[in-house]
Amino acid sequence: WAIIPVKPLRESKRRLSHLLSVDERADLILTFLDDLLLTLNAAPNIDRVLVVSGDPLVATLAEKYGALVLIESAPAGLNAAVARGAAHAVGAGAAAVLVLPADLPFVQVEDVEAMLRPLTGDRRPPKERSLLAVCGDEADEGTNALLLAPPGDFTFHYGPGSFRAHLAEATERGRAAYTLNAPGLRFDLDTESDWAVYCGLPVVGGILNS
Numbered sequence: 001w002a003i004i005p006v007k008p009l010r011e012s013k014r015r016l017s018h019l020l021s022v023d024e025r026a027d028l029i030l031t032f033l034d035d036l037l038l039t040l041n042a043a044p045n046i047d048r049v050l051v052v053s054g055d056p057l058v059a060t061l062a063e064k065y066g067a068l069v070l071i072e073s074a075p076a077g078l079n080a081a082v083a084r085g086a087a088h089a090v091g092a093g094a095a096a097v098l099v100l101p102a103d104l105p106f107v108q109v110e111d112v113e114a115m116l117r118p119l120t121g122d123r124r125p126p127k128e129r130s131l132l133a134v135c136g137d138e139a140d141e142g143t144n145a146l147l148l149a150p151p152g153d154f155t156f157h158y159g160p161g162s163f164r165a166h167l168a169e170a171t172e173r174g175r176a177a178y179t180l181n182a183p184g185l186r187f188d189l190d191t192e193s194d195w196a197v198y199c200g201l202p203v204v205g206g207i208l209n210s
Contacts, residue, residue, distance in 0.1 A: 001094040001151075002040050002112075004067075005081035006033060006053040006102045030057060032189075033102040037065040043112040046098070052085040078158040086151045096149035099156075103188050104144065111184035115145050118178045132170035133178040135185045136163040145185045148175075 009026035020028065033051075040046050051062035054072035062069050070088050072081060082099055089097050098115055100107075118133045132154075133147040143162040148154055153173060157165035170177040188194070 001048045001050055001089045001092075001097045002043075002046050003082065003085040003089065003097050003099045004033070004036065004049065004051045004062075004102055005078055005085060005099075006051060006055060006058045007075055007078075007081075008053075008055045009057060011075070012103075026057075028189075029102055030061060032105050033058065033061060036100065036102060036104060036107060037062065037067060039107055039109055039112065040100075041065055043109050045113060045116050048089075048092075048094070050085050050089060052081045079156045082156045082158065086148070086154070086156075090150075090152045094151055096147060097151040099143075099146045099148075100185075101144065101188060103190075104185060105189060106187050107184040111145075111182035114180060114182040115147050115185070117180075118147065118176075119149055129174070129176050131176040131178065132166065133180055134163060134166050135180045135182050137188055138186050140164075142188070144188055145180075145182065 006029070009029055010022050012025050012029045037049065040049050049062070049065070049067035050070060051058060051067050052070045052072060053059060053062075054075060059069045059071065070085055072084075075081075085099070086097050096116075096119060098112070115133060115135060118131055130153070131147075131149050134143055135145040136142060137144050140163050141161060143158060143166055146166060154175075155169055157169060167177050167179070187197070
């Protein structure tokens with residue numbers, strides 16, 4: 001299962017508020033989510049997609065692509081949303097979950113399939129062992145994709161330093177851990193510099209040069 005947590009659209013990307021209006025930021029995330037859902041539907045080894053959100057526009061878009069929607073009555077934070085999604089997947093019999101944020105504008109089917117590769121072939125650990133695979137952001141600080149097999153028995157650590165925190169959690173839980181470099185998953189859009197890269201604009205010293 002793929003799990004996508006999405007906060008209310010009008011609360012998204014506040015670090016870009018000096019560049020984009022509330023409506024523009026909401027539209028941007030909805031566009032990214034549309035592309036991600038399309039990509040996941042084309043990925044041959046993704047069986048179900050679950051979107052966790054309390055935003056009605058997000059729910060409507062998810063249902064358009066045949067995704068399941070787990071409604072949040074009130075935002076409880078990213079870690080809580082992902083934990084709820086994973087628990088729901090476990091209850092429905094999921095053997096593995098792949099957690100992805102909505103803001104991955106460059107993700108391709110091959111990136112999704114690369115994240116699933118530890119589930120098969122020579123990289124798979126013995127059957128009695130569980131695994132984690134993680135792809136970080138460009139600085140290997142955040143977590144841009146996280147695979148758990150089986151789901152459950154894991155505490156999520158999204159936030160600053162989550163890449164290393166998730167690897168440490170895997171070690172503590174006795175999971176085989178894999179770090180993956182899927183190019184289309186490494187870029188997420190959080191800062192002014194990210195916005196410039198996304199738009200193909202020059203960046204000088206980390207600041208958009210307009």
